[in-house]
Amino acid sequence: MSGRHAITLVATREIRERLRSKAFIASTLLIVALLAVSAVIGRLFDPQQTFDYAVTAPAPAGLATALQGAAEPFDDAKVKLRTVDSAAAGRRLLENGDVDALLLLPTDRLVFRKNVDVQVAAVADTAIRAVRNELPPEPELTTATLHAPDDEPGDAALLVAYAGSLLLFMSLAFYGQWVISGVVEEKNNRVVEVILSAVRPRDLLAGKVIGIGSLGLAQLVLVVGFAVGLLVGGVFDAPASLGADVALVVPWFVLGFALYAVAYAVAGALASNQQNAETAAQPVTYALLTVYFGSYIVLAADPEGPLASLLTVFPLTAPLVLPARSALVGVPLWQHGLAILLVVAAIVALVRFAGRVYALGLLHGGSGLGLRAAWRIAREH
C-alpha cells in the first residue's frame, strides 16, 4: 500500500469519527451564529448617521431637500446644511470638525478636512444633480481635502486584524488540541502498536494532521466566507476591500496549522503515560500564546517597525502576524513570499524531526521521552 493511500485512510477516519462527535458541528454553528448576532447587534445599536454640510451663500433653492432625499438610501441618514458667508468661514467649520464637507458651488468642489468620505460625497453629488436636473454619468463635483489624507488604519482594519489573528490563534490551539488528544489517546490505549505494524509513523502523523486540519479548514472557510460575505454585502461598516485581508486568514491557517499541529503531535508522542493531553500540550500552547500576545503587542506599538517586519517573516509568528499586519498597514509582496518560503522550510524540518521521534515516543511507555532524549535518538538513527 502506498503511503498516500495510508494517509488518506487515516485522514478519512479522523474526519469521520470527529464529525460523528457532534462537537465539530456544534462549534461551527456557534461561531457562525455569533458572527451573525454581532452583525445584527452592530446594526441595531448603530446610531443614525448624520451628514453635516456647509455651503457658501447663496445656497441653491431646494438643496436641503435634495440632500435629504439623496441620503435616504443610507438608512435614512439625517442631513444638516449650514450656509456660510465665505469659503474661509466654511474652512473654519471644517477644521473644527463641525461639518463633514464644504460645498463650493462656484467651482463645483466638495472639500473635506483630511479623508474623503465616499458616502458624504455621493449624497452631495446626487443632490446637486437633482437640483440641476442633470443625470449621471459625469460627476458634478470634484473632491478635495484641506490636508493630505493620512493612512492611519481605520477602525474596521483594526477589527479585521485583531479578530483575524484571534480567530487564527484559537483555531490553531483548538485543532492542535484535537491532534494531541488523538495522539495521546492512541498512545495510551496502545492501539498505536497495531496501527504502526501496518502504517509508517510519518504516514500516521500526516494522515492525522491532514484529517484534523481539513476539518479546521472547513470550519474556518465557512466562518471566514460568511464574514467576507457580510463585509462585501455592506453589513459591517467597513470597506469591502478588507475582505481580501480577511480571506488571507485561510491560507495562513493551513501553513500555521501544518507547523503547530506537527509540534502538537510530537508533544503528544513524547508524553508520559501519566500525562493527559492538556499537560502534554502545554509547551506548544504556551509557545502559541506567547506568539499571539507578543505579536499583538508589537503590532499595536508599531505595525510598520522593523520588529513587526521581522515577526512577519519569522516562521513561528508569521501565521498570526502576516494577516493582521496586512489588514493594518499592508505587507510588501516580497515579505509575503519570504514568509511563505520560511514557514514551508520550517514545516519540512519539523516533519522530518517528527517522523523520527514519533514512533520512538509512541512506543516508549512509562516516563515518556524528553525532547532532548528524543533529539539525541533521532540524531543517532
Next chain:
Amino acid sequence: MPSPMVGRLGNEMIGEIGDRCGARRPPRRSAMTMLNVDAIGKRFGPVTALDGCSFTVERGRMLGFLGPNGAGKTTTMRAIFGLVELDGGAVLWDGDPIGPVERLRFGYMPEERGLYPRMRVGEQLAYLGRLHGLDAHDAHAAASDWLTRLGLADRAGAKVVELSHGNQQRAQLAAALVHTPELLVLDEPFAGLDPVAVRTLAQVLRDEAARGVAVLFSSHQLDLVEEICEEVAIIDRGRIVAEGSLDALRRASERRRIALRLDGAPPEWEPEIRGVDVVERANGDLRLLVDRDVEPQAVLAAAERTARVVGFSYGPPSLAELFLELVER
C-alpha cells in the same frame, strides 16, 4: 546460563533428528521457510535486550515462543514489525528483508492490547483491514466474517469501550486476523482468558496454521503450549537457548522425570543416588528429576527397599521442567 544446552543439543541432535533444532546452525532458506529471525541484536542503553536471537517459523507451523519476563520476547516481536530499530541481524521473510509491503501480510496482536475505544467494532476491524490493503468491500466482509466466527456478530455496531473484557479480547484477535495474514504474531494471546476463550483461541490458531499460516505466539502458560504446539523456541537473556520440536527437545534434555507413588514411605525419604533430585513431594507422590544416565531401575529398586511402590513412570521432562532447566539462574 548454567546449562550449556545449546551446544549439547546441537551435537546430539544431528544423528537423531537432523537439524531440526539447535541455535547455531546457519539460517535455513528452503522454500518452506517463511519467517527467519536471524541473529538480531538490540541494546537499550546499558541493557541488552536481544543478543543474537535466531529462529524460524515455517508456513503451516505454530511456534510457541517461551522465555522468562524480560528475556526479549516482546522486543523480538516488535522487531518483526519494524517497531524497534535493531542494532544487528535481520528479520527475513522468504529470505528477503521485511519492509512495509511485506508487513501488510502479517497480523499482530501486541502484548498491550488496544483498539480505538470510541470507534465501532465492525468499522474498526474494517479500517484495520483497509490499512492492510483490503478494499472497502472486502474489508467489511472480512470484519463481519470474523465477528461472526468469534461470536461477536451482534456487537458489530457497539463501541469497543462498551464491550466486556472478554469480548474486547476477541475483537483484538479479530483485528490481527481480519486481513487474512500469512504470518500471525501474537504476544501473550492467552493471558487473562477464561477457559472457554482459551479453547476458542487455541482452535482459531490451529485452524490458521492448518490454512498454511505461520503462527508465532508467546506464552507463560507452558501446559497450554505443550497441549497445542509441536514446536517451541525458548529465549533467555536475548538468546535462543532451545528451538525445535517439543518432543525432540524433551528427549534431548540431560534430565529425565520420574514420578513415584509410594505407600508407607518415611516422609523425608530420598533415593540417595547421585544425580537424582526430588522436586516435588506430596502424600506419597514424588516427582524426581534425574540425570539422563541414571538407571530408572536403580531408583525403582531404592524405592522398593523402603516402601510399596504403587506407581512409577519414567520419561523426558515436561515443558515446564525443561524450561526451568534451560533458564534457571
